[in-house]
Amino acid sequence: MxxxxxxxxxxxxxxxxxxxxxxxxxxxxxxxxxxxxxxxxxxxxxxxxxxxxxxxxxxxxxxxxxxxxxxxxxxxxxxxxxxxxxxxxxxxxxxxxxxxxxxxxxxxxxxxxxxxxxxxxxxxxxxxxxxxxxxxxxxxxxxxxxxxxxxxxxxxxxxxxxxxxxxxxxxxxxxxxxLGRWVGWILGPLGLAVIGGAFIWREADEGRRARWRRTAAGLVAPARGAWWRMVGGASLVVTGLIIFAVGQLDFTAIRSALLAVILTLVGVGIITVPWWVRLVRDLGEERRGRIQEKERAEIAAHLHDSVLQTLALIQRQSADPREVQRLARSQERELRSWLYGPAGYTTAVGAPGTVDTGTLSAALAQAAGDVEDTYAIKVTTVMVGDVVMDPEVAALVAAAREAMVNAAKHSGAAEISLFAEVDGKDVEVFVRDRGVGFDPAEVGTDRRGLAESVHGRMTRHGGRATVTSRPGEGTEVVLSVSVRSGRDQTGPVSLTKQQSTENQSTAGTTEQKAARDNSGR
Amino acid sequence: MTTPADDQQAPTSGPVRVFLVDDHALFRAGVKAELAGLGDARISVVGEAGSVGEAVVRINTDQPDVVLLDVHMPDGGGRAVLDQIHPALPNVVFLALSVSDAAEDVIHVIRAGARGYVTKTISGPELADAIVRVAGGDAVFSPRLAGFVLDAFSDRPGAAPATDPELDLLSPREREVLRLLARGYAYKEIASQLFISIKTVETHVSSVLRKTQMSNRYELSRWATDRRLI
Structure with a gap:
């Protein structure tokens, strides 16, 4: 056709x-x-x-x-x-x-x-x-x-x-x-302005978003037609009201002229009210729609890159339960941090960009994730409070990691509990498993890992490490260190700092302070 | 292990009647199979629901002892079920079960009346223990929930002073118990570590639960109110 x-x-x-x-x-x-x-x-x-x-x-x-x-x-x-x-x-x-x-x-x-x-x-x-x-x-x-x-x-x-x-x-x-003189003023300009207004208001009521939107877009980047329409309509109303005013009032008086102008503006304002309302509403709607669209695309892209890929991998590796578990766990961790983590998807507006990898919680989470991935073991991480990283905290994280690796390798447990608490100046980390355990007195020289890495590391940085274990009852490694004085003035950064902008600013100042300290060193 | 509940009129004879609420049928089936597979005589699953509305109706008619409640569901989630049922049927105990570990979600359902919170990765026997425990009137704190509560009750330099010390502060002992819970200790282990009885541990945890539910501490009320998703 x-x-x-x-x-x-x-x-x-x-x-x-x-x-x-x-x-x-x-x-x-x-x-x-x-x-x-x-x-x-x-x-x-x-x-x-x-x-x-x-x-x-x-x-x-x-x-x-x-x-x-x-x-x-x-x-x-x-x-x-x-x-x-x-x-x-x-x-x-x-x-x-x-x-x-x-x-x-x-x-x-x-x-x-x-x-x-x-x-x-x-x-x-x-x-x-x-x-x-x-x-x-x-x-x-x-x-x-x-x-x-x-x-x-x-x-x-x-x-x-x-x-x-x-x-x-x-x-x-x-x-x-x-004849026109007397009827003219009844059905004349003023009457027409009213009729015109009524028409506009009535038409504006109807759902004609597309058209209004077109006009609204025309206001931002006006097509020639839209401009002509607007100018034409406005001049019509203005003309009508001026004719009315001139006919009613003494034209020579400036006051009257002013009044006419004001009247005109009021008339234009009244007539265009629904249009403006619609304009604002539609712009808002359009923006919301755009944001939703963008969000949907972002989610789809993320799910495709992460979850779908992992599911495909899992299908291919289905014969190896250990590998499947590892994949599922690491995917869960990734998705969780994307959803709920700092700068995650569901965190407050404007959060992206404030990913602080320089905190204890982030470093520990990463260490726990690495251990999970490498040794196919579950690590339950619980953190209370947070501090920015410094050499002491870094040593603590390294020691905690070593303890987790040790537990994963030797305990035989399926799960490790990792708990970190920041209380004022003191940072404590507990790594616990319910595995086979051992007798600390009988640790041979071949098991240098725990003694050297954990003990040595901690004492070098003015911290302590305690290993509690009994055969058959699992092992717990307690690591503690004091953070440098001067850090604690900012206080422990809230665990949930990403949930309120006010706390975000706290985190920001902490980081700035850290940056200043670093540059001063 | 089950303690005589003085504030609870739960039928002490017979198994604990459990009701499942989760919008994922697959997950409900999984939990049911797992609990049945345990052969645990203490527990019997009596019903299930896949939506908030269905759950409200069925729980009202079935009147189970324990409801395993999913936190994230359409139409308001577990919170909506709690709000509609908990005031009317205080004898029905809720145990929240969720994949979400977001602090707000956890605190939210606890403050709405749930007596415990466990994550969906919990093992079958642990879940069974948790069910029996809440049915007996005790609280169930996962390590993560313990961490959140510790964090919320911690003394920060900028924190507002406690208006009601009875509710807004944790006793040193409660703090210790929570810390051990967060470290992954079981109640029995906590009891032996602190040289107290399991019953005392349970009392401490219940007291912490009450404070978490009733306190007006800023962190708690913020978690409870400033939620974008329910």
């Missing part, structure tokens, strides 16, 4: 599409300018303007046409909750902006009658014209599906021009009789 009609429709395109392009942009102001003429602008625009405008926008229509056909088709059934088709300005059968046709379709009336009403209203100080202009601005254009099944017929065109001419004649007649 799209291939065949294209060559045939192309010659037809320029004229109607130029009209639609013009309807979107340039002639918005024209009804206001030609206000006293009643319906005539419609006629002139349709008859006279189209050929003139044809020259310039001839190029774009064929380019945009195929794209639009595809996009606009699903949007067609715009229906109100009551089942009435939503008011749009159809492209087909229109003379100027398609307003009359749209109103007729919406109210299920004959287009001729609607046009006549506009013309008659135009007599009353241009009320019909302003109403037409407002509707033109605020009623969205109907879906242009590209297949102009019924172009504007000759009869319709003639009819419309006739009605316009009749309206113009009536206006002139009414002007001559002075």
């Amino acid at each position: 799209p291939a065949a009609p294209t060559p045939t429709t192309l010659p037809h395109w320029p004229a109607p599409d130029a009209a639609s392009a013009a309807g979107g942009a340039a002639p918005v102001v024209s009804p206001a300018a030609k206000a006293p003429e009643g319906m005539t602008p419609a006629a002139t625009a349709a008859a006279g303007m189209t050929p003139a405008e044809t020259a310039a926008p001839q190029a774009p229509p064929p380019a945009t046409a195929p794209g639009r056909t595809d996009v606009s088709l699903p949007k067609r059934p715009l229906v109100t909750p009551d089942g009435i088709p939503k008011m749009v300005r159809p492209v087909e059968g229109r003379m100027l902006g398609g307003v009359a046709v749209g109103v007729a379709q919406h109210l299920k009336l004959s287009t001729v009658w609607v046009r006549a009403v506009f013309a008659i209203l135009g007599v009353f100080a241009g009320a019909g014209v302003v109403a037409y202009a407002l509707l033109w601005i605020f009623v969205p254009q109907g879906a242009d599906d590209g297949q102009r099944t019924r172009p504007t017929t000759r009869l319709e065109r003639r009819q419309a021009i006739g009605i316009a001419a009749l309206g113009l004649a009536l206006a002139i007649l009414g002007g001559g009789l002075g």
Whole structure:
């Protein structure tokens, strides 16, 4: 279908599409300018303007046409909750902006009658014209599906021009009789401003997010059409209110002029309230949507890189339970730290970037993870308080690691408990297993690991190491060291520092302090 | 091992009636099979539920002794079940069971009324022991929960002074018990380490649980209130 009609429709395109392009942009102001003429602008625009405008926008229509056909088709059934088709300005059968046709379709009336009403209203100080202009601005254009099944017929065109001419004649007649003066002020600019406002408010109520969003986006990076629409609408309202003010007040008085300006601004403000509300809401919604989208992508990427890969590995290694356990454990640890850890996924906003690897808890967690991975043993890590790393703490972590390795190698237990507590200046680490145990008095020289690495390390840094073990009752290694004075002034950094920004700043200052100490050394 | 519960009207005859609440059917089946496989006469699984709403209805009709409660579920999680049932049926004891080790989650369910918290990686026999223990009116603290509570009750330089010393401070003995729990000691081991009876250890732990539930300490109330996910 799209291939065949294209060559045939192309010659037809320029004229109607130029009209639609013009309807979107340039002639918005024209009804206001030609206000006293009643319906005539419609006629002139349709008859006279189209050929003139044809020259310039001839190029774009064929380019945009195929794209639009595809996009606009699903949007067609715009229906109100009551089942009435939503008011749009159809492209087909229109003379100027398609307003009359749209109103007729919406109210299920004959287009001729609607046009006549506009013309008659135009007599009353241009009320019909302003109403037409407002509707033109605020009623969205109907879906242009590209297949102009019924172009504007000759009869319709003639009819419309006739009605316009009749309206113009009536206006002139009414002007001559002075008829317009008194009705004019009732149905005149002020009345129209009210009607226009009512229309805008009503239309704004309906769920037409897409359109508003388009307009909202246009405010940030405005398309030419959007600007024209806005400027046109605003100038219409301003003009209407100024005419009203001038008619009511003494123009020579500056006060009156000021009042008129204020009145105008108030009017513009009131009329555009729903638009602004919608604008703000939609921008917020759009931003939220973008964030959600980004988040989803991030989660998907992470799960793919970690969990799915591990599951694939586990399937391949399913014959080796030890390897499967190791993989599952290390994956669990990784996912857990991603979800709940510092700078993890569920931590407070803005947390990323504050990954502090320079703390006892992080170092111990890493050591425990390494031992888990290397020896396929479970390490339950519990930490109370935290400190920043310094040589003493580093020695403590190394000793704790050695103790864990020792337990993993020799105890035969399936689980190691690791508990670290920071209490003021003292840091204590307990490594415990429920394995075979041994008699410390009988440790041979071949088991240098515990004695050398643990004891030696700790005493070199002014700490202590105690090994408690009895055959059959497991082993516990207690390591303790005092952190340097001056560190404790910041106090132990909370275990849950990532949960509140206030604590984060504490962590930050601790780190800064550490940095300062390091540079001072 | 089961202690006579004076504040508890749990039927002392017959096994402990256990109810499982978890949105993962696979996990429920696993726990059921594991508990059944133990051949433990102290425990019988009487029912299960896969959602908050189902759990509330079934627990109300079944009235089990112990509910094994998953912390993370749609529609408010274990917290919602606790809130809806605990005030009405104080005799139903809740033991929270979760993969999450986040401090807030743990403290949250404890403060909502759960009498214990264990992670899902717990072994079958340990789980059975924990169930019997909470059914007997005691508290069950996993090492990690002990660590969290120690941390929350620790004296920080910037911490607000305790408004109610009775609730806001841990006694030295309670602190010691908690520390041993965090080090991976079982109640029996704690008792022999501190030269006290198991019953005394249980009393200390129950007292810590009460303080954790009732205290207005800043860290606890913050964990309990400032939660983004429930």
